[in-house]
Amino acid sequence: MTSTRSIGKFEYKKPGSLRTTLRILSNKGADARILAGGTDLIPQIKQGQISPSLVLDVKNVPELNRLDWNEDRGLRIGAAVPLSKLLTFVAISERYSILAQACSVIGSMQIRNRGTIGGNICNAAPSADSAPALLCLGARAIVASKNGNRKINLDDFFMAPGKTSIGADELLVEIEVPTPPAHSAGCYMRHTTREEMDIAVAGVASFLTIAPRSKKLKEVRIALGAVAPTPLRVHGAEALLIGKSVTERIIEEVAEEAAEEAKPISDIRASAEYRRELVKVLTRRTLWKSCEMLGIEIQR
Amino acid sequence: MAKYSVVGKRIPRIDALSKVTGTAIYSGDVTLPDMLYGKVCRSPHAHAIIRRLDVTKARSLEGVMAVITASDVPGYKNRSPLLLVEMPHLAQEKVVYAAQPVAVVAATSIEIAEKAVGLIEVEYEELPPVLDVLESMKPETPPIYPDLYTNFIARPPTDKDSKPSNIAYHISVNRGDLEAGFREADLIIENTFRTQPIHHGYLEPFAAVAKADVNGKVTIWTQTQGVFTARQMIAEFLGLPPTQVKLVPVEIGGAFGGKSYLPLAPLCALLAMKTGRPVRMEMSRDEVLRDGRPAPGSVTTIKIGVTKKGYITAASATFIYDAGGFPEMSHTMFVRGNTFSQYKIPNIKIEAFDVLTNTVPVTYYRAPSTPQSHFAIESQMDLISRALGMDPLQFRIQNSTAEGDTTPSGEILPKVGFKETLERMAEYLRQKGSLQGENRGRGVACGFWHGAAGSFGAYVNVNIDGTVTLVIGVTDVSGSRTSIAQIVAEEFGIPMEAVSIVVGDTDTAPWSSPSVGSQTIYSLSHAVYRACQDAKDQLRRLASPRLGVPASEIEFANGQAIFKGDTQKSIPLAALGRSSLGFRGEGPIVGRGSIAGLPPAPSVAVHAVDVEVDKETGKVKVLSYAVAQDVGLAINPMSIEGQIQGAVTQGIGWALMEGYVFDRGKVQNTTFLDYRMPTATDVPMIDTMLVEVGSTTGIYGLRHVGEPPMVGTLAAVANAIHSATGVRLKTLPMTPEAILKGIKKQGKS
DSSP: OOOOOOOOOOEEEOOSSHHHHHHHHHHHGGGEEEESSOTTHHHHHHTTSOOOSEEEEOTTOGGGGOEEEETTTEEEEETTOBHHHHHTOHHHHHHOHHHHHHHTTSSOHHHHHHOBHHHHHHTTOTTOTHHHHHHHTTOEEEEEETTEEEEEEGGGTEEETTEESOOTTOEEEEEEEOOOOTTEEEEEEEEOSSSSSOOOSEEEEEEEEEOTTTOOEEEEEEEEESSSSSOEEOHHHHHHHTTOOOBHHHHHHHHHHHHHHOOOOOOSSOOHHHHHHHHHHHHHHHHHHHHHHHTOOOBO | OTTOSSTTOOOOOTTHHHHHTTOSOBGGGOOOTTOEEEEEEEOSSSSEEEEEEEOHHHHHSTTEEEEEEGGGOGGGTTSOGGGSOSSOOOOSSEEOSTTOEEEEEEESSHHHHHHHHHHOEEEEEEOOOOOOHHHHHSTTSOOSOTTEETTEETSOOSOTTOOOOSEEEEEEEEESOHHHHHHHOSEEEEEEEEEOOBOOOOSSOOEEEEEEOTTSOEEEEEOOSOHHHHHHHHHHHHTOOGGGEEEEOOBOSOOTTTTSOOSSHHHHHHHHHHHSSOEEEEOOHHHHHHHSOOBOOEEEEEEEEEOTTSOEEEEEEEEEEEEETOOOSOSGGGHHHHSSTTBOOSEEEEEEEEEEOSSOOOOOOSSTTHHHHHHHHHHHHHHHHHHHTOOHHHHHHHHBOOTTOBOTTSOBOOOOOHHHHHHHHHHHHHHHOOOOSTTEEEEEEEEEEOOOOOOEEEEEEEOTTSOEEEEEOOOOSSSHHHHHHHHHHHHHTOOGGGEEEEEOOTTTSOOBOOSOTTOHHHHHHHHHHHHHHHHHHHHHHHHHHHHTSOGGGEEEETTEEEETTEEEEEEEHHHHHHHTTSTTSOSSEEEEEEEOOOOOOOEEEEEEEEEEEOTTTOOEEEEEEEEEEEOSSOSSHHHHHHHHHHHHHHHHHHHHTOOOOEETTEEOOOSTTTSOOOOGGGSOOEEEEEEOOOOSSSGGGOOOOSSHHHHTHHHHHHHHHHHHHSOOOOBSOOOHHHHHHHHHHHHHO
16 A cells, blocks of 8 residues: 655755766765656655655766667667657667567656656566566666676666665666667567556567578577566576477467466466466467567468 | 527537646645645554544644544534534544544644654554455344444434344335246346446545634635535534535536545634634545545346346346445435336336445445446346347347336336437447457447436626626536536527636525536526526516517527517617616616426436457457437537546446455555556547437436446446357456456356
């Protein structure tokens, strides 16, 4: 049960440089919360879930507003780039359709105008829509502190609901997404009770790379949302497909294995049993759709 | 309708511009100098005895100006609080639902008020909560109140054998010979249907601002569906004569029946009286969902018998409504007039119960009790037509009532377009053709609303520029000002722009019943019509000597009083308005009109919906939706279409996704994320067909329109899901998970 109340007193800072931001974090990181779009942070403060003594607004930090792409380095998304801006970036729709698809269903238009992809992953909700797509794309989080930068593979990023591997003195600067290899495709599908402005009851992203001649699968990534304490890849299910030609039967086995690997809970949105069923259905559907995108004919 | 020039036109709402530009004033916008802020301390338990309640610490906090508890409420002296209706019930010896108010604080800031609430010390002794109506009804279940007897609230019946009960109200109806009726039947089907408590989902949370003046008169700004009834109820709570309380109308951000309840205004007024300073109170969305009253959940068992040819021979039904923690808002009282009235049923038995539980008390929501009862009735009608292999609309047409038939309540039906509306839908579906595609299905259902009528007054002033001002005491919850302005414009033969409407406060406006039961336009139009005729008679008397024609030969058009025999003989209303004030005038032209005791003009709405069900996830997509409704006469078709589309959208939410989730009586989903209402992406364009079978009692033949379109939605959607999947769901909401469970179970059997 959530109960909104008036917000308690806190210090608000809006530094204009990364250096200042990191200096503040090195001193007061433990009591600070980062504000970008605020679409998760402000409701959490209002509902009394957190009461930071310092709110650090990072929207004026230039490094966090970067948005660019090149073939070699891939896509670099500043942590404070609003989702709606990301969605209008040409490279996204041309090369990262799975990410565009996932980000376009987050919240509502108003939320996407404020909310950021950095916030979506740092909030570390199991249901974060961008996470399964980013996991499939092999994204890395670039994290900075006074002592320097480090890269975290997204596979090692999510620790628990609301918890990431970012330290108290560290800041997510950008997300790096490698350019997807040739002959690859994937998609994200989720189930919500309401069509829009809802939170995923279960979400699945699948991403396939094929060997062009043999049409066998070279690389397979399947990631789930809202069915475990964190967004997660289902390595067992992925392994069943690697090096194989796609058949209806294998897809079915993979879907069942993905459902097996999920660790869903029952809550007011759905039962664990139903969530597991959804993982099966959505895994199957994303695989079929991905094959269709790649022009693979599935053997029946 | 060629015979009218403004009535029947599609006119945008006159309040639309101020609302979309944000300039309209709502309760929460009212600010007064030196204003204090109030906050409610609520019970964390669904059922508990209050062992100790200590407000000393809260009172001594700097900035706290008053803390009140039940012992401060004048209206509670020598009277059971069970008799105070639609009020917040400040707990006395015990709390009967989670979130029940226990104390209220006024402080110089909202932060201080919240802090003070945290300092209030309450020791509870928890009691086992009664959460299920069937459990609560059992004689061995301890009664929640020692002084509540069925149909005798807070005053024991003289019959010495009666015992207190959790059944607040019980009605029964018996007509004909039920046993004989069922013996005549070739097919008898019996089922039990359940619905969940549901929230209205109005956008605007509750708010109130109150001040007490030096003479002790209390003025209150708050959203309410009826300023005069609110005045009466608040005056009783405060122990003041009604005219010592003044309600000032403000705009209402959605009501749907939920804003007759006054959860803040009386508390706010009492705090203003105690402190001598203005006080504002507002609810958060969380508070609205915990203590803004829902529509009741229900359990209905229904049995219908038919002949092979599809004629109903007998029906019996038991309707049980979950009243929550207080008995005041009875739903059984609507059952008699609103169930089984659309079908000829010679033998019938109805039982209805309002049953108390330790959950949030309920209130009325768009056709109270009736969507729930029709979910059962119209699902059952669908099951029977399937069993008989009959077209569901033909089955209904064949059994529909006609003028002069007696309803279960014993009332003789006036003319209602049952057949016309059903046939209109049948024709629509014939033209549309049958539904193609896998996992798709069509459902139809029929909804009836008996309607209500109230007492209303109206004044009209004809101004010196020929414009007309109407003064009423009706708060506008559904576009009523626009439709009423159309009637005034029609009657005076002036354009819409020449009509202005003032919704007065309770000191200046004529008495009005609340805007409930779809009675507003239906009843108010009589008072307004009469006020118009009164003013027109005065205008005729002024015009007659000037035109040299008899007063009875004068009519009104194009802003003029005109001689019927020669339209060249005319005089502008402006000239008459001015001359009324002159030496030869009779003084200002003021028309007045009143109405009471009008018989209702029942209405029927027929629904048809096409859905597609995802057989692997259970998710329903509503493909198309159509409603045909007998509206009598559409004053403003656009406004009625909006009403129908809004009602259907609310009904789709009720059917598919909405519902309170309780844990030991405490509401768990107190945000609009998890109290899930449909958005525009969940509903298709809703087609509307306005059938105009004029009523004999409404001005121009109009009928009640706001509530009827809600009634049939739940069953229509359930029937469509059955068509698409073969799965019959008898419990709402029909979530994807529930539907999938049904599909899987079916696969096994």
